[in-house]
Amino acid sequence: MFDLADVQGNILRGYTGKPHVRYLILEVADAMAARRWLAASISGRYHGVPQITTGDWGTAKPETCFNIGLTYEGLRALGTPSSSLAMLPNEFIAGMTASAAKLGDVGHSAPEKWPAPFNEPKRIHLIATIYADKVEQLEQIQQRALDRNALTLLGTREGCTFPGEKERDFVHFGYRDNISQPRFEGVPDSQRHPDRQPKAPLGTVLLGHPTNLEGLTWRVPQPAELGHNGTFNAFRVLKQDVAGFEKYLDQAASFLLQHPRVEELLPPGNEEKIGKGLSRCEALREIVAANLCGRWRDGTPLALSAEIPDPKMDLTDFDYVGVGDSRCPHGAHIRRCNPRGGQIVQRIANNSRRLVRRGVPYGPPYDPAKPFERDEPERGLLGNFIGASLGAQFEAMSCDWLNLGLQDPRITGSNDPISGANDPRTSWFDLPLTSGDPIRLHGLPEFVSTRGGAYTFLPSISAIRYLGSLTT
Template identity: 40%
Template sequence: MTISKNQTQLDFSDIQGYIVRGYNMDFARHFVLQVQDAKAAKKFIGNLVNGNQSIPQITTAALWDVKPSYCLNIGFTFEGLKSLQFGNVDQSFSDKHYLSFKKGANHPEIASKLGDVGESSPENWKGGLGTSNTHILLSLYAQDSEVLEKQSDQLRILFQEEQALKELSCLDGAKLPDEQGKPSDIIHFGYNDGISQPKIEGVPSKAGLPSSLDPQPAIPAYDFILLDEPKAPYYVPTPDKLGLNGSFAAFRVMEQDVAGFEKFLQEQKDKIEPEKLAAKMCGRWRNGVPLVLSPDADQLSPPEKPITYEQFNNFNYLQEDPKGYKCPIGSHIRRTNPRDANIKGVTKIHRLLRRGMPYGPAYNPNCPNDGYERGLLGLFICVSLDRQFEFVMEEWVNKGKFATLPDNAQDPLLGVNDSNQSQFDIPVSPDQPSIKLTSFERFVKTKGGAYCFLPSITALQYIASN
């Protein structure tokens, strides 16, 4: 990897691993923890970064020669940092860019921005999320269930030492099987997920993800990692040993109404074929092929063999589909990453890193209303929760004006849609009217959330020793 003179040399051994890489493991468990004893909790944190390989250690972004059997990362809410009783946490996060973090995901103002209203409001969240008792989110990823349980057992012993931490809940995710029964990147709605991720300056890319063919510009590292950079639109939280090389994440528990979604697709078949409608709502066919590159079939021409995701990001909107005849302007991926499309706003300053894992059993179309909850456990990583995560959710997902759409035209998959005003327009051609779909319900509801600070290894050592 070559670092240009305009890029910062990143200290990957000091940065938590999930900030810059997806681990591609089959299982995940997120522990929601409350600090009960500050001194004992700091001892617990110190144990995770003391190099003692007999107990679980925090995974850094340093490249590995052999993929580990598990990875472990940690985030703190603002209330969690205060509960640890070190330094002046209010002063550390006094910059205006950290106001949302200090308020927290369960604050009424923040919840309104994100569309966490009604059934999705914080008072209805599960597992202790939505309360001031949510202090720590400890995320464990494992290659198999045996490793997951073994490391979980060790962590739970550490939680209990000197009554350091109370486990409010644990939220489990696992990859869904593909048609051959092998773990896949498919989510409950049937789409291949995680195909498009930002390219970060100074971060070597894993083959295919993010794609070297993706025409979008690389994003400065300071938009995802807290760095002392003159161009960064923030002040690093103080002292430097707390703030530098850290990041932030919005954690979301998103229930997916798969039965309702599939029912809606079938109800529109007199207007548009169900699989094509699913592609139009997302912007990609369910196997990940983008509509811009293949608007009429779920394969590239000529077919790509073997299928890789690299070519699936080799497109833009401005020249290839400015009016949305291939990929509707209001589709999910065109909203959450408008690329070079003509919109109000600058796409590259609102990018997010996504780390997601399905939870709940696979959907069985022969038993659609089985009573099981299923959805996605997601981390949306950035340095500015308001400028990046909240902006995308408020302006791009839950409004339409940014792209000259009606303001009640929200993201058809992720938006806070209401049957009384929901609308999704599918342009067909210059000489044909659009297909207009209305009266559909919200397909994704929020079951939990938290705003977390993701400290560096240096910061974790600092917290533990103060």
């Protein structure tokens, strides 16, 4: 029987009640002291080291949550036996920067342009994550976590959900986010959202369990206590150009206003249905925004309501089976990331590349009243993309689906409209029309650029105990 208490809490739980998150990017200063630190983190009773939050916290909800991820260099620095290191997957060993071309980390997003501490990827050994209600708690836990003998702090990244009961579910481009996560077989479903997608086998997210690809198993680094119930995370610092995004919506709306077939997209008089008091141009902006994402900004899936945002629609209970282009573009961001049961080229890949996504915004919310100010502060998303195989899930999705559009011949050769490495000279996106040929939008710039990241291994509690007990 699968034991939730052996798994780090951030894998299967979103900690959605805790608005503040801080990432400590750390280097092992002394292997022996770092191993003592790891051993102490299991109980949290010694040397003040914060306790690792597990997937089973019983009835006592913790006030703060603390989790760790280790890079390949980190596992090496801790003295993990070379026979175990050799069993780790190639993508993880080479690190995120080696996969730059696959992930679209080129141009402005190239690893050579990442700021410190991500400019020295080999020095990043451990990334600790603190979730809390208040900033003061982040400070306290950081103080406790920092044992100068064991670990050197290379840098931090801090995120916070938007303040306000309604705003907390939204992210920088103005969309509702963090709507749903995969449900797993054998794991209690805390969200209880209706969902037409099948439950994912546990091996989608944890090593040592059956995967979605029949008969295929991922290699579990040995000894079993090291690999079993562990998983991999792609941690990404993703800068979002909100001003550029809004500007592009203006540009696209102006283009559409002049388009001979615009009435098919927005019948005259329908503006009010898109949003209260919207002008024709503003309504067209929202239509473009909805098509780029695959959801209206309030979260309504286009697959369920293509014409207007409808708060009565369920946010999660939908599929793309039989959903044609005119309902939801094949190139829309959420459909590219997860085509659900819809027809795709790679017939066996339906539902096999699913990821647990944990994202929290960083930087101040964009103020539309002061658009396009110079020296805009940096803002974006601190994202975690968790899955048992970096190659078969995160990289496969990024490379073939987001950056190539291989899953559907109608979008092949185009990038994801929101998160892709777009170049305005070549980018395009098709806005579907019910009558047939779509209207093609051009000139999409890069709205999201990568400002750092690392592949980490999220060890189980047994693995942390094992690493803490190493003596070499």
